[in-house]
Amino acid sequence: MKIWIIGLRGTTATTATVGTLAAQRGLLPLEGLLTETAPFGALPLAEVQTLEFGGCDLSPGHLAGTAHATLAAVGAFPTAVVEAVMPELERISITRGTLRGGGRAVEALAEGEPDLSESAREAIDRITSDLQGFAAGAPAVVVNLASTEPLTDPALASWDLAALEQALDADDSRIPASSLYAYAAVQARLPYINFTPSAGASLPALIELARETGVPLAGRDGKTGETLVKTALAPMFAIRALTVEGWYGTNILGNTDGQVLADPENRASKITSKQGVLEACLGYSPEGDVRIDYFPPLADHKVAWNFIQFRGWGGHRMRMQFTWEGTDAVLAAPLVLDLARLINFAWQRGEAGPIGALGLFFKTPEGSPEMNLHRQYEALLRWVEAGGQQAEPALEDPALRLPAPQRRAS
Ligand SMILES: NC(=O)c1ccc[n+]([C@@H]2O[C@H](COP(=O)([O-])OP(=O)(O)OC[C@H]3O[C@@H](n4cnc5c(N)ncnc54)[C@H](O)[C@@H]3O)[C@@H](O)[C@H]2O)c1
Structure with missing residues (x-):
């Protein structure tokens, strides 16, 4: 199976690509992939060994040119491993993407003057x-792994397909690059995953x-850190009748994602x-509040x-408090592979539109209102077992009934 990544030079994309190529050569353990565990391992998913990569970024070239510098910030792979896959990276060409609606912060990433002359x-x-x-x-x-765009104009949410076609004909600048890519993916009849908060x-x-x-x-915005913990922990308060009065969270990160999110327009989407x-x-x-601040010394961490603050018996x-210390790209890279394999599986089964059962992987799950991590996992298991999009969680059901995945293995 082939994976075409929008934002291929980025930290997550490079980590996913180099990690996969290294695992294919037996240089790294294939660890951290949900789809390698029961019951997913028994599904006819694309073999990791067969995965090939390509994609686009703001400037064309090949992945070998930037991999070392990008991965230095992550610190996950020994230099020898990156060197060993260099010949493959030299063959992975990066085509020129499109830069519309990315906001000032993304335009600043483009080398030289960003070319905005092309019509939608x-x-x-x-x-x-x-x-x-x-x-x-x-x-x-x-897979969309490009920088986060600012929030889109709310008017776009009221457009039907005819209105969108008309807006494209009129070269309406409110349609962001992420939606142009999504349109192209659908037009090329390829499953599309949005790992970013962009539209x-x-x-x-x-x-x-x-x-x-x-x-x-499948979308939107990969759930890899603080939100992953929140959606696992918040249900605990609910099922013990503990009232959460306040929940304050603050994030600091030092990678390019953090640099883009330092712009208030792009940060608003996240x-x-x-x-x-x-x-x-x-x-x-x-x-409560959620804060995000750019703190360069942390690099990709x-x-x-x-x-x-919560209340219990008698209002007491x-x-x-908790502190999460994660390495963003390391947490995200295996999810990219899991999602690619699972959406290809959905494609093979003839499913179309947002696959709600993949909501487990996202902060803003599309196609399902469920946010509770445990129920999302159950929904995914039901989807796998029942083989249909109807396998949505019962929202009114207060019980978690989280099964052990091993017991479900065939
Ligand atoms: N890593 C995580 O844990 C995580 C979790 C959730 C969401 N995300 C989202 O995934 C995306 C990628 O994260 P990252 O840390 O790899 O970011 P990054 O800044 O390292 O990489 C983004 C890449 O996208 C490219 N790009 C920007 N606009 C583009 C466009 N219009 N077309 C083509 N390429 C474009 C940039 O040049 C860059 O190479 C971000 O939107 C981030 O918010 C990441």
């Missing part, structure tokens, strides 16, 4: 042709197009994506500190 239709057609050339008839999926395929018009065309979608989960898990919205107040 021209960009879609060029990218569709790149995708078709890359896939060359073989199974392939598209991507979440526009109702694009969902309509994906359903019409028979293309599965904060919106992080904010909805507590209300969905608890049934009410506690006081992220520190999140959360402070929770208690507190809990």
Whole structure:
């Protein structure tokens, strides 16, 4: 199976690509992949050994040129491992992406003057042709790992497909690059995953197009750190009738993602994506805030500190704090592979539109209102076992009933 990554030079994309190539050569253990555990390991998923990579970024070239510098910030792979896969990286070409609606912070990443002269239709057609050339008839999926865009104009959410087509004809600058890529993926009939908070395929018009065309979608914004812990922990307060009065979280990170998120326009997308989960898990919205600050000394590592104040018997107040220290790209890279394999599986089964059962992987799950991590995992198991999109969690069911995956193994 082939994986075409938007933002291929980025930290997550490079970590996923180099890690996979190294695992294929037996240089790294294949660890941290959900799809290698029961019951997923028994599914007819694309073998990791067969995965091939390609993609685009703001400037063309090949991955070998930037891999060392990008991976130095992550610190996950020994230099010898990166050297060993260099010949393959030299063969992974990066095509030119499109830069529209990325905001000042993303434009600043583009080398030299960003080329914004291409129309929306021209960009879609060029990218569709790149995708078709890359896939060359073989199974392939598209993953958005590009920088986070600012929030889109709310008007786009009211457009049907005809309105979107009209806006594309008029070269409406409100349609962001992430949605042009998503349109191209659907037009090329390739499953599309949005690992970022950007709009991507979440526009109702694009969902309509994906359903019409028979293309599965998954999104949005990978759940890899603070939000992962929150959606595992918040249900505990709910099922012990502990009232959460306040939940404050602050994140510091030092990578390029953090640099882009330092711009208030781009940060607003990420904060919106992080904010909805507590209300969905608890049934009410506690006081509190989510902060993100750029702190260069941390490079690709992220520190999140959360402070929770809750009430119990007789209204007595208690507190809990946790500190999460993660390496962003290391947490995200295996999810990219899991998602690529699972959406390809959905494609093989003829599913189209947002695959809600993949909500486990996202902060803003599309196609399912469920945010509780345990129930999301159950929904994924049901989807795998039942083989259909109807396998959604029962939201009114207060019990977690979390099964041990081993017991479900065939
Ligand atoms: N790593 C994680 O844990 C994690 C979790 C959730 C979401 N995400 C999201 O995934 C994305 C990637 O994260 P990262 O840390 O790898 O970021 P990064 O900044 O290292 O990489 C982003 C890449 O996208 C490229 N890019 C920007 N705009 C583009 C466009 N319009 N077309 C093509 N390429 C473009 C940049 O040049 C860069 O190479 C971000 O949006 C981030 O918010 C990451």
